[in-house]
Amino acid sequence: MVSLQRTIRSIQRVGLREWWRQMQYIGDAKSGRLVGKDQFGNRYFENMNAEEEVPGRHRWVDFAQHDNNATQVPPEWHSWLSHIRKDAPTEDSVMQNFSPPWKSPWTENLTGTRGAFRTYNTTRPKYEAWQPKVAARGVSP
Incomplete structure (x- = not known):
């Protein structure tokens, strides 16, 4: 408590x-100190005061959306949160100058939502469902 x-x-x-x-x-x-903000509106904080925070839990993200998940954190911010990188992307000169032409904007994982990827199949199925054939009955006198 x-x-x-x-x-x-x-x-x-x-x-x-x-x-x-x-x-x-x-x-x-x-x-803590606001370190930066990403394209989703998530805010990233850091508190280096050892008396207030548990070691290893002094960096955190404040998600912009209520329904959040880990895929809403871009890779550069994830590496900072996980202590892989020492400096935040907003403070690191290498990250600011490095933007390859093939890099697309980060999108979250949409699995389980309406925006999930679904393949479109153009081949005939190997089996087809049985359809009964109804023949016309003869008229009785």
């Missing part, structure tokens, strides 16, 4: 509205 002192300190830092939103979405009140 979060202590009363930490709760009051969090409300003072982020405001009552943002504190309530964080409690609803992530179940913890966090405050």
